[in-house]
Amino acid sequence: MHGRPRNASKPEEEAASAAKAVQLRSLQSQFMTNHHDKIYTNEAIELSTKLLEINPEAYTAWNYRKLAVEDRLARIEPDPNLVSAILDEELRVVESALRQNFKSYGAWHHRKWVLSKGHSSVGNELRLLEKFQKLDSRNFHAWNYRRFVVELTNRSEQDELQYTDDMINNNFSNYSAWHNRSVLLSSLLAQNADGFMPNIKIPEEYDFVHSAIFTEPDDQSGWFYHLWLLDQTLNVETPLLTSSWPSHGSSIILSGAGCLSGSSSMFTTFCSESGSFPLILYFDQAVGGVSSSTVTIDSELKGNEGLVWEPIPNKNSQVSCVWVARLKYVSSDPCEYKVKIRVGNSPGIVSSRGYNFNAPYEFVFTAHVHDTVEDSQEGIVSWTDGFDIWDAKSKDLNSLVTLDRLNAEMDFKWRQEAIDSEVECFGILPDSKIGKLTLARLLMAREAMVSDDAVKGVHYEEILQLYNDLMALDSSHYQYYKDEHSKAFLHKVTSSSESLSRHLLRYRDMNNLVCLRLNNLSLSRIASVEKLLFVQMLDLSHNELHSTEGLEAMQLLSCLNLSHNRIRSFSALDSLRHVKQLKVLDVSHNHIGKHSVDTTRYLCSSLLSNSELGQDDVGKQNPGLVTKYWDAYCVLRDLNLKQLDIAGNEIAGEEFSSFVLQVVPKLVWLDGQKKLGN
Amino acid sequence: MFFYMQILDIAGLQNEDGSFSGDIWGKVDTRFSYIVICCLSILKCLDKINVKKAVDYIVSCKNLDGGFGCTPGAESHAGQIFCCVGALAITGNLHHVDKDLLGWWLCERQDYESGGLNGRSEKLPDVCYSLWVLSSLIMIDRVHWIEKAKLVKFILDCQDMDNGGISDRPNYAVDIFHTYFGVAGLSLLEYPGAKTIDPAYALPVHVTNRILFTK
Numbered sequence: 027m028h029g030r031p032r033n034a035s036k037p038e039e040e041a042a043s044a045a046k047a048v049q050l051r052s053l054q055s056q057f058m059t060n061h062h063d064k065i066y067t068n069e070a071i072e073l074s075t076k077l078l079e080i081n082p083e084a085y086t087a088w089n090y091r092k093l094a095v096e097d098r099l100a101r102i103e104p105d106p107n108l109v110s111a112i113l114d115e116e117l118r119v120v121e122s123a124l125r126q127n128f129k130s131y132g133a134w135h136h137r138k139w140v141l142s143k144g145h146s147s148v149g150n151e152l153r154l155l156e157k158f159q160k161l162d163s164r165n166f167h168a169w170n171y172r173r174f175v176v177e178l179t180n181r182s183e184q185d186e187l188q189y190t191d192d193m194i195n196n197n198f199s200n201y202s203a204w205h206n207r208s209v210l211l212s213s214l215l216a217q218n219a220d221g222f223m224p225n226i227k228i229p230e231e232y233d234f235v236h237s238a239i240f241t242e243p244d245d246q247s248g249w250f251y252h253l254w255l256l257d258q259t260l261n262v263e264t265p266l267l268t269s270s271w272p273s274h275g276s277s278i279i280l281s282g283a284g285c286l287s288g289s290s291s292m293f294t295t296f297c298s299e300s301g302s303f304p305l306i307l308y309f310d311q312a313v314g315g316v317s318s319s320t321v322t323i324d325s326e327l328k329g330n331e332g333l334v335w336e337p338i339p340n341k342n343s344q345v346s347c348v349w350v351a352r353l354k355y356v357s358s359d360p361c362e363y364k365v366k367i368r369v370g371n372s373p374g375i376v377s378s379r380g381y382n383f384n385a386p387y388e389f390v391f392t393a394h395v396h397d398t399v400e401d402s403q404e405g406i407v408s409w410t411d412g413f414d415i416w417d418a419k420s421k422d423l424n425s426l427v428t429l430d431r432l433n434a435e436m437d438f439k440w441r442q443e444a445i446d447s448e449v450e451c452f453g454i455l456p457d458s459k460i461g462k463l464t465l466a467r468l469l470m471a472r473e474a475m476v477s478d479d480a481v482k483g484v485h486y487e488e489i490l491q492l493y494n495d496l497m498a499l500d501s502s503h504y505q506y507y508k509d510e511h512s513k514a515f516l517h518k519v520t521s522s523s524e525s526l527s528r529h530l531l532r533y534r535d536m537n538n539l540v541c542l543r544l545n546n547l548s549l550s551r552i553a554s555v556e557k558l559l560f561v562q563m564l565d566l567s568h569n570e571l572h573s574t575e576g577l578e579a580m581q582l583l584s585c586l587n588l589s590h591n592r593i594r595s596f597s598a599l600d601s602l603r604h605v606k607q608l609k610v611l612d613v614s615h616n617h618i619g620k621h622s623v624d625t626t627r628y629l630c631s632s633l634l635s636n637s638e639l640g641q642d643d644v645g646k647q648n649p650g651l652v653t654k655y656w657d658a659y660c661v662l663r664d665l666n667l668k669q670l671d672i673a674g675n676e677i678a679g680e681e682f683s684s685f686v687l688q689v690v691p692k693l694v695w696l697d698g699q700k701k702l703g704n
Numbered sequence: 705m706f707f708y709m710q711i712l713d714i715a716g717l718q719n720e721d722g723s724f725s726g727d728i729w730g731k732v733d734t735r736f737s738y739i740v741i742c743c744l745s746i747l748k749c750l751d752k753i754n755v756k757k758a759v760d761y762i763v764s765c766k767n768l769d770g771g772f773g774c775t776p777g778a779e780s781h782a783g784q785i786f787c788c789v790g791a792l793a794i795t796g797n798l799h800h801v802d803k804d805l806l807g808w809w810l811c812e813r814q815d816y817e818s819g820g821l822n823g824r825s826e827k828l829p830d831v832c833y834s835l836w837v838l839s840s841l842i843m844i845d846r847v848h849w850i851e852k853a854k855l856v857k858f859i860l861d862c863q864d865m866d867n868g869g870i871s872d873r874p875n876y877a878v879d880i881f882h883t884y885f886g887v888a889g890l891s892l893l894e895y896p897g898a899k900t901i902d903p904a905y906a907l908p909v910h911v912t913n914r915i916l917f918t919k
Contacts, residue, residue: 028830030877032864089729135731164824166779173777201825205779208768246812246825250769253805257768312799340799506811506849573845598845622900622909623892625845628793653917 053077057087066094075119082123082130091116092139113145121154128158134167138174148179163193164202173206183210183219198238204251215258225440228258232448243458252464259444260471265313265377267369267387271306271559271582274389278303281537282357282398293394294560295537296582302352303393304581304607307369308556312378314345320374321351325365327393329354339578339604345378348579355395363393404694405535407610407669409565409587413541416530438475445471459500466492470514479522486518505550508570513553519544520557539563539584550592552576566591567612573626578604585610589671594621596657600630603664612671614697619677630657644688651685658682662689669695714740715752721764722757723775733774734765738787742905745794746915755795762788763800770805782813782823786836793843793904807846813837818861819854820873830872831862831882834889839903842892852893859886859893 035043057077060070071094074087095112102108117140123133141151152175158168176186187210193203211231214222221227232255238248272278272294279295280303296303305323307316316335323330330353337346353365368388369375375383449468455461469485469492476482493511497504519525532538541563549569555576558564563585564577571591577583578601586608593599593616602608644663645652652659658677662670667690672678678697687693693701717725717736724736737758744750764776765788771780772788785806792798813821813833820829821837834855841847861874862882869878870886888906891898902912 027877027879027881028872032871032875032877089727092729131731135729138731139729164826166773166781170775170778199826202779205767205769206777209777212768249812250809250825254768342796343799502814502816502851502854503811503849504851506808509849572848575845621894623842623894623903624909625842625847628796628798628843628904629845653913656913656917 050077050080053080054084057084057090061086061090064093064097066097070094078119078123078133079126082127082133085132088132088136091119091136095140110145113140113143116140117146124158128161128165129167131167134171138171141175141178148175148181151175159193163197163200166202169202169206183214186210187214194234194238198241199245199247201247201250204235204238204247208251208254212258224258225437228255229440229444229447231255232444236451239460239464240455243455243460249460253467256448256467256471259441260474261311263377263379263381264385265375265381265383266310266385267307267383268310269308269556269559270367270369270389271304272365272391272393273560274391277392277394279394279396280355280357281396294540294562294582296562297398297537298607300352301356302354305351305353305367306559306579306581307349308559308579309347309349309383312345312347313349313375313383314378315374315376316349317374318351320370320372322368322371323353323365324368325353325393326363327353327355327365338581339601350581355393357395357397360395360397363395364390365393366390404668406695406698406700407533407536407585409567409612412533412535413531414534414538416527416532416540442475445475457499459496462492462496462499466496466510466514470517473517473521483518483521483525486514486521489514490518508548509551512549512551515547515549516544516551516553520554526557533563533585536563536584541565541585545569545587555579562607573598573629574601575629577601580605581607583608587612588616589614589674591616593618595619595624595626596655596661597624597626597630599661600626600657603661606665608665609667610669611665611667612669613675614671615674618672618675620675624657627657630660648685648688651681655682655685658686659689662686665690667693669693671697673697714744718753718758722754722759722761724758734762734772734784734791735774735787737762738791741791741794746905748915750795759792759795759797759800762791763797766800769809770802770807771809780809780824782810782821782833782836782840785810786840789840789843790904798844801844803844803846807841807844807849810837810841811846811849814850814855815858818858818874819851819856820858821850821855828873829858831859831870831889832872832885834859835885835892835906838889838892839906842903847892856890856893856895859889862886 053073053076057073060073071091074090074094077084078087095116098112099109102112117137120133120137120140123130127133140146151171155168155172155175158165162168175181187207190203190207190210193200194207211222211227215224215227232252235248235252235255238245239252277293279293281295281297282299282301307321314337316337318331318333318335321335323333333351333353335349335351337344338348338350340346366388367390368386370383370386373382373384377383445468449465449472452461452465452468466489469489473483473485473489490511493507493514496507497511500507519529529543531541531543533541539562540560542558542561543565545565546568549566549571552566552571552575556579559580560582561580562582564580564583565587567587568590571588572593574588577586583605584607586602589612593613595618599613602611642663644659655677670686670690670693672682672686683696686696687701695701717727717740719725719732723732723734724740725732726736740753741750741758744752762772765772765774765778765784767773767780769780772785773779773781774784778784789798789801789806792800812825813823815822815829818829820831821833822829823833823836838847838855841850859870862870862872862876863886864871864878867878869880870883871878872882887898888901891901892903900909901907902909905912
């Protein structure tokens with residue numbers, strides 16, 4: 027069914043084919059009779075041999091042979107020669123079947139079954155593999171079988187690594203060999219085996235893979251291996267705390283739900299109806315074990331013993347990069363409190379790959395609790411009027427810059443040298459796609475390693491230009507390069523207080539909320555969220571976003587503008603369910619309802635806990651609508667929105683609007699019209 | 705009674721490490737993990753197996769290029785990736801997938817000349833990968849990284865305009881499987897007139913919604 031030319035067959039060919047089919051059907055029918063009647067005579071077994079030689083895919087025939095072997099082994103004397111003879115025959119039949127079709131799952135598995143009875147020698151099997159790998163060095167059945175033999179015979183990883191050396195030196199265009207190499211090498215590096223120290227081995231591997239990439243830049247065999255080497259160079263295994271909110275040395279103002287008079291433009295003000303504020307920890311990789319015993323809070327804010335830490339966004343999984351706890355405060359009890367947080371106070375925070383968070387980190391911030399003066403207003407929030415420029419000299423912003431994730435203990439020198447060396451090498455491949463892409467990634471890596479503020483951000487212009495070049499050079503993957511370009515752009519914006527402050531404003535009408543304006547920037551991806559945890563209003567309008575993935579960490583976000591983007595469904599907004607502070611959401615002029623294929627439904631954690639779908643009042647009264655708009659229902663019912671804009675989407679209309687008002691009964695403004703008061 | 709007996713058998717085929725054997729002879733492959741999870745989720749009997757262990761086994765088959773193989777350490781292959789990503793999707797575990805890394809591996813399956821998708825690097829494009837690669841990309845929300853129009857053209861080029869049906873590649877023999885994969889691929893590419901299908905089940909969305917949203 028693969029690789030057969032489409033030719034009208036000649037009468038002789040058709041007759042031959044028909045005759046063959048008759049023979050095969052007759053064989054099969056005789057075979058099935060033997061199998062059902064459990065007949066294991068020499069004749070019957072010989073019949074199955076014939077069948078398998080014509081059609082190695084006759085799966086049942088292989089299973090019949092296993093039954094036949096077991097039957098014979100049970101009848102004979104336990105003489106090793108007799109046993110050998112029986113099993114040898116099976117190996118012969120497998121080999122002959124493989125010659126027919128060296129990709130037959132059934133044949134390879136039968137051989138494994140025979141071998142696991144303790145038969146055949148390593149030498150034999152490796153010789154057989156040699157034969158098949160010469161025929162097709164990418165045959166994954168052969169590679170899998172090789173791994174099986176290696177495990178069965180305890181062949182060393184070093185020997186197998188040498189084998190991949192030989193295969194690659196013979197022909198570098200062998201992704202299967204590179205893959206096997208990556209598996210063996212990561213195991214040897216993880217064990218700290220003799221002669222496998224990363225600072226020596228990784229640079230050697232870079233040299234080795236250059237042969238694959240530079241000889242034939244269009245051959246993908248070395249690309250993914252190189253990317254893996256870069257990952258090994260850049261990323262440390264031990265988890266690190268990347269950022270937090272509040273951050274070290276900052277001051278925040280906490281109050282109740284209303285407005286403060288004369289609120290400060292110097293500090294971040296956080297208002298809450300619930301009398302609690304989020305404490306956010308953002309790690310560089312998914313970790314588990316964040317709890318009140320591994321993270322301690324030292325403060326006079328009452329009522330905060332036994333704090334519950336939650337992973338965002340996955341409650342089901344016990345690991346996440348982002349962890350949040352809610353600290354309580356009483357706004358009628360105005361005072362100034364120092365809060366000291368110690369992360370990793372006791373062991374227990376562990377990455378999903380099993381590495382411990384082993385450098386306890388302490389940070390301190392000041393919380394000023396104020397009383398509310400006026401009732402909260404329910405005026406409509408504007409995205410254009412009422413903004414003041416952020417005071418760039420504000421000390422507050424310095425303390426909002428993230429923690430430096432560099433650490434001298436992390437054996438830094440070899441990593442930096444490796445990156446520098448690669449940057450030089452890839453400079454010589456100016457016009458190839460893989461050359462430009464790798465160079466862009468290397469420069470991003472270099473940026474990530476820069477600690478000196480004076481030189482931070484110098485590479486971004488070149489990185490962005492490389493992605494622009496790639497969009498033109500490899501237009502089939504335009505959107506991939508666009509997403510990478512957006513990520514790099516946001517890294518650039520957040521690389522220094524100076525560049526970030528150009529996009530920051532204060533919203534006067536709402537306690538001087540911190541607003542980040544990133545509109546009209548052709549952004550197709552969100553990134554650098556760990557540096558934006560302090561943002562309370564976010565304007566991402568007039569961009570090319572199709573998902574809010576990443577925004578769940580922004581626990582302070584109360585207003586979000588996503589109008590004029592490419593959002594296709596509410597399932598794409600699922601991450602917003604975790605932003606409990608969200609009051610104002612603008613998703614007008616998007617593509618919601620326009621496309622039949624939902625590309626975010628499985629990324630949506632609500633899909634599988636749908637047993638509660640439709641069990642509340644709304645669900646009971648409108649089961650049809652809840653099913654029709656299930657993703658909007660899941661997102662909206664978890665939020666306490668006061669203001670929502672949905673006009674300009676295909677889904678918008680009377681039916682959807684009235685459904686929204688049922689799901690969000692406290693909504694005040696819908697598409698600019700006041701609703702509350704019924 | 706009938707299907708309860710079948711489910712008991714399936715649950716019995718789960719191994720200690722969470723993997724599934726295809727039958728009593730013990731062959732293990734992540735394809736079987738997908739089949740079990742897909743079937744049991746439709747029958748609403750996922751609790752008959754140890755889902756956490758099943759997921760852990762699938763995650764152990766994740767490779768350094770972001771893809772998945774048939775067993776731990778096996779090379780990434782688009783068919784296996786579909787099975788693993790599908791099983792993780794159905795059980796709500798896509799957070800285990802490095803979507804950017806896998807997405808790049810998958811989008812590089814597209815052949816510049818023909819617009820078709822292959823199953824691994826340096827292999828020929830084939831219509832069946834229109835389903836395996838495409839579904840996987842959709843489930844992890846990276847389908848915008850391939851050029852859809854070119855892929856539509858490739859599938860249409862694989863039609864036998866005289867006798868009907870779709871083949872694995874242009875001017876090769878048609879068969880029922882590639883015809884199905886081609887039509888499913890066109891549906892996932894929003895080709896006009898094709899009914900929308902769900903990428904994890906390859907069933908029409910109105911069917912999967914009915915299954916998922918009723919008790």
